[in-house]
Amino acid sequence: MRFISTAFNRLLQIPGASVTDVVITEREVEVTLRPSSRLLQCPCGQRVRGGYDRRRRRWRHLDLASRKLWLVYDIRRLNCPNCGVRTEQVPWSRPGARHTRDFEDTVLWLARRTDRTSVATLLRCAWETVTAIINRTVEELLDERRLGEIYRIGVDEICYRHPHKYLTIIGDHATGTVIDIHPGRGVDSLTTFYDKLTAEQRADIEAVSMDGSTAFRSATEDKLPGATICYDPFHVMQWTNRALDEVFAAAMATNRADFNLSSGQWRKARTALRTGAERLNPTRGHLVRTITAQNHAIGTAWRMKEQLRQLFRIADPTRAPRYLRRWIQRAAASGIRPLVQLARRLELHFDGIIATIELGISNALIEGINAKIRLINARGYGHHSAEALTSMIYLCLGGLNPKLPTKT
Ligand SMILES: [Zn+2]
Structure with missing residues (x-):
């Protein structure tokens, strides 16, 4: 013995x-x-x-x-x-755990990399156990996390359960890190975050990027009167692609026979139209050229979409206001309803879009958050509860770095 x-x-x-x-x-x-x-x-x-x-x-x-x-x-x-x-x-x-620290650290390390069923199978525990460990330990890791100074933040809302279940996510543009997450998507969700900051921290924030949400805008104007409000290119292009979708759907509804597309091709065509021109493979490129030549409205909407993409790549930002102004005028004069509506929307958000270009706010943060959340959902972590999804977002994007217990 x-x-x-x-x-x-x-x-x-x-x-x-x-x-x-x-x-x-x-x-x-x-x-x-x-x-x-x-x-x-x-x-x-x-x-x-x-x-x-x-x-x-x-x-x-x-x-x-x-x-x-x-x-x-x-x-x-x-x-x-x-x-x-x-x-x-x-x-x-x-404290309170029924698994050792090494076991839990292994769960955290794996959860960032693979799906929940694999983690549970490999470690021979229930997947509820995996979720419970993540939810509990992330809190501790967050307490240990050191955030640097924050100058430019991005705010986004994500829907985690239909209908009307939202989280407000606040990220740091410099590091691509998620700083904070709050339930809901109203004024309160963002105000709670601002209230947690010190007066110095609030004064340091020079820009806040967001979607078109009036709630985020008014919370920011109220609590950070000195900060510039920007609109993320990600959302502006999302509005634009939606307008393009509408034009495409309307054209298909009235002249379906002209296009001669099966339902599979229809979906492919819609995706191809949304894709940036330089990223199209030869087949899709051909499809886009055919459709845009066949239908005037689709052709116009597609070209306008490509031109708006160029706005965010403009070499000389001082040219941006004129470029956007002209774009809005052309869209408004196009006679195509979704484009006219989009023109009105961009007019309303004009200053915020120009600020985005002047400050060089990129797509990276919001695109990263959206892509990661899709991955978290696909891997089976927490699409049902706000707590589980919040923990996973922090674990994957919160600047936490759980280590494997094996010392090398
Ligand atoms: Zn004590």
């Missing part, structure tokens, strides 16, 4: 504890621990002499060969001068 305990001590190297007993069964290995220190530690950090009472608890550790490995210890409660009666803090796990 003495030999096997020594062997497990050297093998597991549990911090602050030594092995007193090992039981190996067909499916499990159970390792009983004794803490090295005589003093008990409260989660607040206070060290206390003598326990209050004790209760046996098991923590799941990383598997040993094919066996599940459990750490067993009679965990004690203590009477802390600061907190009263609390359960002691053990060095191998986070």
Whole structure:
């Protein structure tokens, strides 16, 4: 017994504890621990002499060969001068956890890289356990996170469940990091974030990029009167592509026979029209040329879309106001209803779009957030609850860097 305990001590190297007993069964290995220190530690950090009472608890550790490995210890409660009666803090796990820190860190590391079912299968636990570990530990990682100074932020709303379930996401343009997430998409969601900042931090923010939301705009005008409001190129192009979609759908509805497209081709054509001209492969390029030549409205809408894309790549930003002004005039005069409506919208957002170009606000942050959230959903993490999705967004985009427990 003495030999096997020594062997497990050297093998597991549990911090602050030594092995007193090992039981190996067909499916499990159970390792009983004794803490090295005589003093008990409260989660607040206070060290206390003598326990209050004790209760046996098991923590799941990383598997040993094919066996599940459990750490067993009679965990004690203590009477802390600061907190009263609390359960002691053990060095191998986070407070309240039933898995060791190493197990949880492995979950976090894997969750950033692969789908939830794979993580659960590999670690032989329920996928609810994976979600619960992520939700709980991300909070701790967020407390340790150090954010630098923030000058330019981007705000976006994402719908995580239809209908009307939204999260407001605040990111930093310099690092592409998500700084904060709040439920909802109203004035309050963003105001809560602004209120959390110090007066100096608020004064440091020179620009806030957003979609066309009036809620975000009024929250920003109210709380950050000195900041410039910008409209993300991502959203402006989204409005433009929607207008193009409408023109295409209307043309298809009235002259479907002229186009001679199957429903599969119809979808392909719509995607091809949205795609930037330089990114089209030869087949799609041909499709776009054919459709835009065949129908005047589609041709006009497509060319206008491409011209608006060029606005965000303009070499000399001082030319941007004139370029946009002319674009709006042409769209308004086109006689094509979705383009006329878009012209009105861009007119309303004129200053914010020009500010975006002058400050060089890019698509990267909002595009990154949107792409990552699609990936998180596709991998099966939290499309149902705000908490699960929030934790995953922080884990993947929050500037957290969970490490694998294996020291190299
Ligand atoms: Zn305490």
